[in-house]
Amino acid sequence: MKVKVGIVGCGVVGTGVVELLLKNSEIIKKKTGVELELSKVADRDWERQRAFHVPEGLRTTDYKEVIENSHIVVELVGGKGFAKELIKEALLKGKHVVTANKHLLAEEGEELFSLAQERGLHIGFEASVGGGIPIIKAVREALVGNNIKVVYGILNGTTNYILTRMLQEDVDFETALKEAKSKGYAEADPSLDIDGWDSAHKIAILSFIAFGSFLPFSRIHVEGIRNIELLDVELGRELGYTLKLLAIAKRREEELEVRVHPTFLPEEDPLAKVSDVFNAIMVEGDFVGKTMFYGRGAGSHPTASAVVSDIVDIACRLQSGQVCTYPINWEDKRIKLTEDFYSRYYLRFDVPDRPGVLASIAKVLADHHISIASVLQKEKVCKLAGREGEHIVPLVVLTHKAYESSMRRALQEMQTLPVVMGKPILIRVEEEAE
Numbered sequence: 001m002k003v004k005v006g007i008v009g010c011g012v013v014g015t016g017v018v019e020l021l022l023k024n025s026e027i028i029k030k031k032t033g034v035e036l037e038l039s040k041v042a043d044r045d046w047e048r049q050r051a052f053h054v055p056e057g058l059r060t061t062d063y064k065e066v067i068e069n070s071h072i073v074v075e076l077v078g079g080k081g082f083a084k085e086l087i088k089e090a091l092l093k094g095k096h097v098v099t100a101n102k103h104l105l106a107e108e109g110e111e112l113f114s115l116a117q118e119r120g121l122h123i124g125f126e127a128s129v130g131g132g133i134p135i136i137k138a139v140r141e142a143l144v145g146n147n148i149k150v151v152y153g154i155l156n157g158t159t160n161y162i163l164t165r166m167l168q169e170d171v172d173f174e175t176a177l178k179e180a181k182s183k184g185y186a187e188a189d190p191s192l193d194i195d196g197w198d199s200a201h202k203i204a205i206l207s208f209i210a211f212g213s214f215l216p217f218s219r220i221h222v223e224g225i226r227n228i229e230l231l232d233v234e235l236g237r238e239l240g241y242t243l244k245l246l247a248i249a250k251r252r253e254e255e256l257e258v259r260v261h262p263t264f265l266p267e268e269d270p271l272a273k274v275s276d277v278f279n280a281i282m283v284e285g286d287f288v289g290k291t292m293f294y295g296r297g298a299g300s301h302p303t304a305s306a307v308v309s310d311i312v313d314i315a316c317r318l319q320s321g322q323v324c325t326y327p328i329n330w331e332d333k334r335i336k337l338t339e340d341f342y343s344r345y346y347l348r349f350d351v352p353d354r355p356g357v358l359a360s361i362a363k364v365l366a367d368h369h370i371s372i373a374s375v376l377q378k379e380k381v382c383k384l385a386g387r388e389g390e391h392i393v394p395l396v397v398l399t400h401k402a403y404e405s406s407m408r409r410a411l412q413e414m415q416t417l418p419v420v421m422g423k424p425i426l427i428r429v430e431e432e433a434e
C-alpha cells in the first residue's frame with residue numbers, strides 16, 4: 001500500500017518536508033518497508049521563490065484537494081484560525097494529521113485530540129516542541145515506564161541566542177536582539193519569542209504528555225527576557241551562574257508547577273552550556289533518572305525531520321492495520337496547577353552605600369521566613385534617574401529555597417524601605433530542578 005501524504009502550507013517547514021520526502025523516500029522505504037507518496041502541496045502563493053523547487057504537478061492553491069487526495073494531511077500553515085478548521089475538516093473526513101503548530105495545540109489541542117480519538121485517528125506533533133529533537137517520542141514511548149518528575153529546558157532558540165550574546169559579549173538586550181534579527185534568528189515582531197509565549201506553548205505540550213492532563217494555558221506563569229538588564233547577567237556570572245530562559249513543568253505530589261521565566265543556573269549545569277540557537281530538554285523519570293536531549297530547535301530541515309518521523313510512524317501503523325490513537329487526559333484526577341512555586345531567588349536592590357542597609361533587608365526576609373544564602377555588594381555606582389550624584393550601589397542577595405507567596409510579600413514590604421531605591425530585581429535560581 002502506498003501511503004499518500006499531502007501538505008498544506010509550503011513555507012519554511014513545508015518546503016523542507018517536500019524536499020525530505022522527495023529526496024529520502026527510498027531510504028525510508030528500505031528502513032521501514034513503508035512506501036510514501038507525496039500527493040499534493042497547497043499554498044496560497046506559488047510565485048514566491050522557495051529554498052527547494054516544488055514540482056508543478058504537486059502544487060495547488062486549494063487545501064481541499066490535499067484532504068481529498070491524502071491518507072495523512074500535514075498542517076504547516078501555523079496560527080490558530082485556518083489551521084484549526086483545516087485539521088478539523090481533515091479529521092472529519094477520516095484523515096490522520098501531522099502538525100508542527102505548538103500555538104494551536106497548546107491553547108486548543110484538547111478539542112482536536114478529543115475529535116481525533118473519537119474517530120480512531122492520530123495527530124502527530126513531534127515537530128511542535130524542540131524542532132528536530134525527538135522529545136515527544138522520547139517522553140511518550142522510550143520513557144513510558146517512568147513516572148515523570150520534571151521536564152524542563154531551553155525551548156526557544158531566539159532567546160537563547162540573545163542571552164548567550166549578553167553573557168559572552170557583554171552587550172545589552174536591545175543590541176543582542178538587533179543581532180538576532182540581522183541573522184534571521186528573530187522575527188520582525190519577536191514578541192512571541194522574547195516574551196516567553198513560544199516556550200510556554202511548548203512546555204504546555206510537554207506537560208500534557210508527561211503528566212497526562214491538559215492545562216488551562218492562561219494559568220501558566222510566563223515571563224520573558226525583554227526587561228533583563230546586562231548588569232544582572234554580569235553579577236550572576238560573577239556568582240557562578242548563567243542566565244537562561246527556562247520552561248519548567250515539575251510535579252510536587254498532587255500539584256504541578258508549570259512556568260517560564262529567566263532563570264539562573266550554575267555555570268556547570270549541562271543546560272547552562274547550551275548556547276546560541278540550540279535547545280535542550282531535561283526529563284527526569286523515577287526509574288531512568290535524568291536524561292537530556294539536545295539539538296536544533298527550529299529551521300527548515302531539522303523541523304522537517306521531525307514532521308517526517310510522524311508521517312512514517314502513522315504510515316507504519318496504517319500498513320499494519322493498527323489503531324492509531326493515544327489516550328489523552330490519562331491522569332484520572334486532574335492535577336492542580338499551583339502558582340506558589342518553591343525555588344531559590346537572586347534579588348538585586350539599588351541601595352545607598354552606607355551601614356545598616358543589609359540589616360534592614362535581612363530583617364524583612366527573616367520576618368517572612370526566607371533565609372539568606374549569600375550576599376554580594378558592588379562598589380559600582382548605579383545610575384538612577386533623579387538621584388544623580390548619590391552613591392547608589394547594587395546589592396545582591398541570594399536566598400535559600402522559599403515559597404513564591406512569601407517572597408512576593410517580602411518584596412512588597414521591602415519596596416517601602418527608604419534604603420531600597422526603585423523596584424528590586426527578582427530572578428529565580430534553579431540549583432537542580434527538583
Ligand SMILES: NC(=O)c1ccc[n+]([C@@H]2O[C@H](COP(=O)([O-])OP(=O)(O)OC[C@H]3O[C@@H](n4cnc5c(N)ncnc54)[C@H](OP(=O)(O)O)[C@@H]3O)[C@@H](O)[C@H]2O)c1
Pocket residue numbers: 008009010011012013014042043044045063076077078079082100101102103127128131297298299300303
Ligand atoms: N520555522 C520553524 O523553524 C518552525 C519550527 C518548529 C515549528 N514550526 C511551526 O511550523 C508551522 C509552519 O511554520 P513556518 O515557519 O513554515 O511558517 P511559514 O514559513 O510562514 O509558512 C506557512 C505557509 O503557509 C501559507 N499559508 C498561510 N495561510 C494559508 C492558507 N490559508 N492556505 C494555504 N497556505 C497558507 C503561508 O503563505 P503566506 O506566506 O502567504 O502567508 C506560508 O507559505 C507553524 O505552526 C510553526 O509554529 C516552525
